[in-house]
Amino acid sequence: PGAVQLSLKSIQRKETRTMLNPKIINQYKNKTTDAASAMPDIRGKNILMGFWHNWPSEPGQGYQQGLFKEMALTDIPEAYNVVAVAFMKGAGIPTFKPYNLSDDAFRAQVAALNAQGRAVLISLGGADAHIELHAGQEDALAYEIIRLVETYGFDGLDIDLEQAAITFADNQTVLPAALRMVREYYETEGKHFIISMAPEFPYLRVSKKLPLLKEITAYFPFLKDVVTFLESLRSGGAYLAYINALEDIYDFIAPQYYNQGGDGLWVDEANNGSGLWVTQNNDAHKKDFLYYLTDSLIHGTRGFTTIPADRLAIGLPTNNDAAATGYVVNPQDAIDALDDLRKAGNPIRGLMTWSVNWDAGKNKSGEEYNWEFVNRYGYLTGGETPVPEKPSVPADLRSTEPPR
Numbered sequence: 001p002g003a004v005q006l007s008l009k010s011i012q013r014k015e016t017r018t019m020l021n022p023k024i025i026n027q028y029k030n031k032t033t034d035a036a037s038a039m040p041d042i043r044g045k046n047i048l049m050g051f052w053h054n055w056p057s058e059p060g061q062g063y064q065q066g067l068f069k070e071m072a073l074t075d076i077p078e079a080y081n082v083v084a085v086a087f088m089k090g091a092g093i094p095t096f097k098p099y100n101l102s103d104d105a106f107r108a109q110v111a112a113l114n115a116q117g118r119a120v121l122i123s124l125g126g127a128d129a130h131i132e133l134h135a136g137q138e139d140a141l142a143y144e145i146i147r148l149v150e151t152y153g154f155d156g157l158d159i160d161l162e163q164a165a166i167t168f169a170d171n172q173t174v175l176p177a178a179l180r181m182v183r184e185y186y187e188t189e190g191k192h193f194i195i196s197m198a199p200e201f202p203y204l205r206v207s208k209k210l211p212l213l214k215e216i217t218a219y220f221p222f223l224k225d226v227v228t229f230l231e232s233l234r235s236g237g238a239y240l241a242y243i244n245a246l247e248d249i250y251d252f253i254a255p256q257y258y259n260q261g262g263d264g265l266w267v268d269e270a271n272n273g274s275g276l277w278v279t280q281n282n283d284a285h286k287k288d289f290l291y292y293l294t295d296s297l298i299h300g301t302r303g304f305t306t307i308p309a310d311r312l313a314i315g316l317p318t319n320n321d322a323a324a325t326g327y328v329v330n331p332q333d334a335i336d337a338l339d340d341l342r343k344a345g346n347p348i349r350g351l352m353t354w355s356v357n358w359d360a361g362k363n364k365s366g367e368e369y370n371w372e373f374v375n376r377y378g379y380l381t382g383g384e385t386p387v388p389e390k391p392s393v394p395a396d397l398r399s400t401e402p403p404r
Contacts, residue, residue: 036111036153049082050356062321068357073109079378089129110153125160133174141178156194176245254313254352258326290337322358
């Protein structure tokens with residue numbers, strides 16, 4: 001029944017779509033034949049996705065006052081096989097312009113990554129972006145996305161709308177309609193235009209209708225943690241409009257498992273079967289959080305929507321400067337969570353991180369982060385498999401063998 005329903009939705013969408021004007025598209029067509037002209041096909045491949053900053057670095061921009069590193073796309077380690085350029089934004093129809101390069105120079109860098117089989121996406125939105133789209137702008141947005149693809153060689157678009165932009169104006173209908181037209185256009189050229197999303201995980205909850213809870217906190221402050229849990233259930237649903245509208249064509253979703261403080265999920269199986277509210281900012285239960293939130297999304301349980309395992313990646317911060325909370329202190333927690341998902345028959349696509357610039361950045365004291373994230377998890381896309389840490393050897397050991 002699910003497959004039939006999906007097929008019927010696809011047919012209905014195709015019947016109601018509008019056709020883009022070839023004459024308008026021809027104005028944007030890039031006549032250059034280079035590696036950026038082809039769209040690498042990453043379907044079926046593990047991914048390690050990193051966001052790239054399209055703005056200059058300044059002291060104090062990190063959550064711990066660190067400094068991210070400005071870099072060319074070509075300086076990003078090859079293990080990052082998907083790079084998301086941040087961001088496409090702006091008033092009216094959002095757009096993009098490289099902050100420090102000419103159009104041709106930027107395209108040449110995209111071409112270099114494409115020649116290695118790596119995909120470069122344009123990410124729409126960002127935490128501070130005001131995106132306001134209105135009904136009737138579907139074609140205009142589709143044309144602008146195509147113009148950016150033709151100019152810079154982008155291989156797809158990542159939806160990274162946050163906060164008010166998620167539901168503002170007609171964003172939830174205009175953006176999916178435009179992306180569908182762009183995908184169909186590039187299919188006529190034999191290319192696969194990638195569509196991905198990077199929502200904050202609370203927006204993937206199935207909407208709940210609960211009473212206002214502020215009064216409870218006011219009169220019963222000792223119930224604060226319970227109220228936080230109940231309030232978290234109300235924050236869901238905002239991204240479901242994008243997922244449902246694009247469910248038959250999106251490539252992968254990489255939810256942000258960070259910057260959500262004490263939010264998390266209730267897990268009956270945790271705490272030796274006694275149940276536990278597993279939070280995003282609790283390092284002691286990091287493996288449980290990563291495993292059970294991902295398991296919930298794969299199966300559509302514990303109050304979350306469904307994202308198939310083969311279209312799901314986990315989003316993590318590269319370090320403590322990249323996010324306020326969510327950094328995985330012990331990499332074995334993430335490695336074991338991924339392995340347990342695989343053993344359970346639910347291997348996911350890989351990991352996403354904010355950001356490659358922070359991976360190469362410095363902390364407040366000037367100490368290099370030295371590509372910690374890619375060194376930890378690059379094995380997912382063909383790098384070296386991480387070697388488990390050896391247990392420390394006690395210093396006071398003495399041989400029990402008799403002297404010879």
